[in-house]
Amino acid sequence: MRLWVCIALLSVVLCVSADRPRIFQGMVRAGQFVRDAAGGARDMYRAYKDMREANYKGADKYFHARGNYDAARRGPGGAWAAKVISDIREGWQSSVSGRGAEDTRQDQEANEWGRRGGDPNRYRPKGLPSKY
Template sequence: MRLWICIALLCTVLCASAERPAFVRGMIRRGQFIRDAVGGAKDMYRAYRDMREANYKGADKYFHARGNYDAARRGPGGAWAARVISDAREHWQSSVSGRGAEDTRADQEANAWGRRGGDPNRYRPKGLPRKY
């Protein structure tokens, strides 16, 4: 029964959208934004996971820039996810880490650099394994 309801709804949407192509384009754009945002969140997590695995002194700015860079390359949804995740992380970290405003500012600079398409290797420390 549920299958028939889904098919009927799909047919209704497709028939209605045939008369309104802008509706379909809007749905496709929203779907792409969501896919980009999910992919961007995965990129951010992968950079975080790599940063924790590498455990390399002075490499955090590189991983910040790389995560934001990878996410933003996906499109507006990826850039949005990178900004939201970066801002939330920095807000949380600045309240518990005790590293101060200067460290937060530097992290946010690396985040913004990556989101703008800047090469993350600008922040890559010497000796960081090529794996990353």
């Protein structure tokens, strides 16, 4: 009886330790997602800050695409953060800016273009300082 209990206990321990790498890998992936999301939020903020600083007519779509592009390059967490921030910003902006649904649609197109890895320079207006 004692031997049987020891064998059963050893089997449980081996099964648990065999699953540990999967559990650990899941935790590592979750941590990376959170780091990517935080970095993506910083990328989005930097693009917003640059847009405000540049104050350049017609550059809005470029900064939308660039922020999403930079964030999404970090990985799934960065892309998620970019989408959430873009959707919230466009939802809020469309209700207060008075620019209309077409402007919101174009902004979202630029957001998605950047998130999919499209070159933000597609939206870059002529004359925008090279600093940006």
